[in-house]
Amino acid sequence: MSAPTEPVPTPAVVIRIAAGRPVRAVWVNELGGVTFEVGGTEFVKVGDAHLLAAEEPRLRWARRYTLVPEVLAAGPGWLHTARLPGYSAVDPRWADDPQTAARAIGTGLRRLHDALPVADCPFGRPSWVPADAPPADRPVVCHGDPCSPNTLLDDDGAFSGHVDLGDLGVADRWADLAVATMSLDWNFPTGGPGGFQEILLDAYGAAADVDRIAFYRRAWDGDQPAAG
Ligand SMILES: Nc1ncnc2c1ncn2[C@@H]1O[C@H](COP(=O)(O)OP(=O)(O)OP(=O)(O)O)[C@@H](O)[C@H]1O
Ligand SMILES: [Mg+2]
Known part of the structure; x- marks a missing residue:
């Protein structure tokens, strides 16, 4: 898991969410999942549907108490969040x-x-x-x-x-x-x-x-x- 070392294709869901804003692949995990930064203010994780389906409700719950990303949208195999500062x-x-x-x-x-x-x-x-x-x-x-x-x-x-x-x-x-x-x-x-x-x-x-x-x-x- 690290910053991508070669170009990563942008999935259709990320192109749709970006709606013309710049997209940058920022992270590739050891299962081949990719995190894209969109417009400098949002992130879209694309990868294992089961893992991302587990993350969405956990982010929503934890955000009531502490500093974790706000979920903007989610679907099978993708999770769209607002940038957390830092x-x-x-x-x-x-x-x-x-x-x-x-x-x-x-x-x-x-x-x-x-x-x-x-x-x-x-x-x-x-x-x-x-x-x-x-x-x-x-x-x-x-x-x-x-x-x-x-x-x-x-x-x-x-x-x-x-x-x-x-x-x-x-x-x-x-x-x-x-x-x-x-x-x-x-x-x-x-x-x-x-x-x-x-x-x-x-x-x-x-x-x-x-x-x-x-x-x-x-x-x-x-x-x-x-x-x-
Ligand atoms: N909402 C966000 N705000 C700020 N940074 C983010 C956000 N979402 C993702 N990132 C950045 O993208 C990186 C990858 O995101 P994340 O750790 O959720 O992906 P992952 O593929 O599950 O990671 P891992 O390889 O640890 O399993 C994070 O380390 C962080 O730097
Ligand atoms: Mg991580």
Whole structure:
């Protein structure tokens, strides 16, 4: 999953939504799904219909409590959202400043976990979280895919929002924290293994729970087509 390296054809639904405005492919995921930016103010995700159908109601629900994109429209295999201000934590502007990205990701997850009400959450656990997980340290509504690219930062490097909520659901907070810290190693390898983990956890406000981190990383690795 990364910025596209070769031209990506624009699907008919994106041409229709753009209605003459400029279109740019900004992201290709590991399943071949593509995110297009339209007119500089909107995004259209095109890809697996099942995954995008799961994301739409989660965005609509989470937006009542926290900073996630507004859904403008959706259909089979596509999801049209309004731009959330900010730049992905893996935007080149933070490449030389992983500490800023790690801090914002930790702050953002804390904001998300504090804001979303477990008791009112209509969604079950994230797809990759096993039913036989250890007793929760603290059950929260997890992001579900808390990899670095899914946190946005403002111009000053502060947390400004979350995207990619298709796997949002109730689980122990260590499900999110284990994957968020692991993802730093993929996206900011200059820190060496675990190099920026403490910064993320410090911004979140938790000390590493080594056993739960190991459990949820194994669960994630067992479920994903490839690390990235
Ligand atoms: N509404 C939005 N506002 C701002 N940025 C967005 C929005 N929607 C998508 N993006 C940008 O496009 C990128 C891809 O979107 P998203 O993460 O939802 O796609 P994905 O294909 O599910 O990602 P992944 O590869 O993590 O599975 C995001 O990292 C973000 O930079
Ligand atoms: Mg994403």
